[in-house]
Amino acid sequence: MHFQYIMLCLTAFICLSTCNRVYVHPFNLLAYNKSECEQIQSQDQSAEKIFFPINIESKTTEERNVKLPAYLEASHLETSENYLMTLIEAIGIRAVTEWWKLHKTDTILIPYTEFYRIMVSFYLGAAGNTSVNLQKFLGFQDPSGSTGCTSTINGLKVISKLQKIHKFQFSKDSNIDILRTVCMFVSPNVPLSEKVVHGLNPISDNLYVRSIDFKDSKAVKLINEFLDSKLPGNTKPELTSIDVTANFMYISHVQFKGKVAKSLLIPSPQPFWIEPNKVVLVPMISVTGIFQFTEDNITNKLIIKIPLSDKDFLLLVQPINGNTLENIESSMERITYGNWLNQLLDKYRYIKLSLPKLKIERTYNIQDLLYTLNVSQLLGKTADFSELSKTNINVGQVINIVDFELKESGEDPNGDNKIHETKEEPMELKLNRPFILAICDGTKKSMLLLGRVVHPTNTI
Known part of the structure; x- marks a missing residue:
């Protein structure tokens, strides 16, 4: 009887504790709360600090750099991490597939996490209907359906969260190196x-x-010289023109350098069929190991997962049996990536893989991408960016530059004990035709970059 009484009390306590829990939607962790709204309303907007950017020809090396307020780095943002990643993936897949449709025969590599960052950057400076429309585009909907300040996303919180995701997204080792550079140009x-x-x-x-006169005949030359001095890498973008009617320009540069773990460079160039009747000789990497692999003869594609580091990996998808990349791409949606990973569960194969060494540079005008998504008004001539400047901001080009390199690690795979214990001969697999490539974080299984490789060394 005493035992039953204890169990009854324990059950009542558990039920009471459960009932007292209040579910907080991740949206609310990234939105303005009541006290923040009150603070905003009480602020003197005329006292907001402004500055005038230094001229592009100035030789100063000083850059503005301040830390975000401490509350933006609070641990409660952890609960919204998966929520934000879901939004990034949904918009990213949509952007990539639309761009594929426009460029059916070209190499396409879009770091869609960077695309999302760019749009959040503009959201931070947006006001009025532009702010509302950008919030919707970014995927944020107030689940309560309410309106007003507390239904508005705090852009600084989102940016802080994006930074936190980036910090833990990839292993910190010598096999992966990512560098982001942002340049903003504004009229004097x-x-x-x-x-x-x-x-x-x-x-x-x-x-x-930096400030620059967009109507100056030397403007294009000055911007190219500035980018050449500030952006990493040997090959730099070469702008041929700018929008002289604009007074604001945004350039984002992402440099990604990766190494395939335990791989070696094949001594001589190997054939790669960029078209059924057109072959080029390209440097290729050889890697041998026990990899997750499937050859799907129903959907006519092969999928293989190759490690970049202890956790992070490449996901490679290639059509087989007469299938085409266009067929695979036309059926892609947000859940496709997860389905590919599920197809690899418990499917391992001892493989000797040859894949191209990649050197790909791409430049995208985000304005063109928004046009294909039917949302060009988000950064259009009538967009309101009065939070960024009290002078009317007219956005010109918004450019994203991708500098991507994938090469061998130079490590001998024979040191792998699992391979050493394997007595069977490896299956030989050559990735010598166009394929889909995804760079994936092993912790969250999220993608940083997704694209189509038609020419492995295409730097045009």
């Missing part, structure tokens, strides 16, 4: 909000803000 005598520009610091490793 256009003041910018210190709060907005400082809030953008966490989205990049380097942030440069």
Whole structure:
């Protein structure tokens, strides 16, 4: 009887504790709360600090760099991590597939996490209907259906969260190196909000803000020279023109360098069929190991997962049996990536793989991408960015540059004990035709970059 009484009390306590829990939707962790709204309403907007960017020809090396307020780095943001990653993937897949449709025979590599960062950057400076529309585009919907300040996303919180995701997204080892650089150009005598520009610091490793007269005949030359001096890598983008009617320009550069774990360079170039009747000789990497692999003869594609580091990996998808990349791409949606991973569960094969050494550079005008998504008004001539500047901001080109390199690690795979214990001969697999490539984080199983490789060394 005493035991039954104890169990009854314990059950009642558990039920009471469960009932007292209040579910907080991740949206609310990224939105303004009541006290923040009250603080915003009480602030003197005329007292907001502004600054005028230094001229592009200035020789100063000083850059503005301030830390975000401490509350933006609070641990409660952890609960919204998966929520934000879901939004990024949904928009990213949509952007990539639309761009594929426009460029059916070209190599396409879009770091869609960077695309999302760019749009969040503009959201930070947006006001009025532009702010509302950008919030919807970014995927944020207030589950309560309420309106007002507390139904508005705090862009600084989102940026802080994006930075936190980036910090833990990839293993910190010598096989993966990512560097982000953002350059913003604005017309002379256009003041910018210190709060907005400082809030953008966490989205990049380097942030440069410069003024330039877009109507100056030397403007294109000056911008190219500036990019050449600030962007990493040997090959730099070469702008041929700019929008002279604009007074604001945004350039994002992502450099990704990866090494295939325990791989060696094949001594001589190997054939790669960029078209059924067109072959080129390209450097290729050889890697041998026990990999997750499936050859699906129903959907006519093969999928293989190759490690970049202890956790992070490449996901490679190639059509077989007469199938085409276009067929695979036309059926892609947000759940496709998860389905590919599920197809690999418990499917391992001892494989000797040959895949191209990749050197790919791509430049995208985000304005063109938004046009294909039927949302060009988000950064259009009538967009309201009065949070960024009290002077009317007219956005010109918004450019994303991808500098991608994948090469061998130079490590001998024979040191792998699992391979050493395997007595069977490996299956030989050559990735010598166009394929889909995804760079994936092993912790969250999220993608950083997704694309189509038609020419392995295409730097045009």
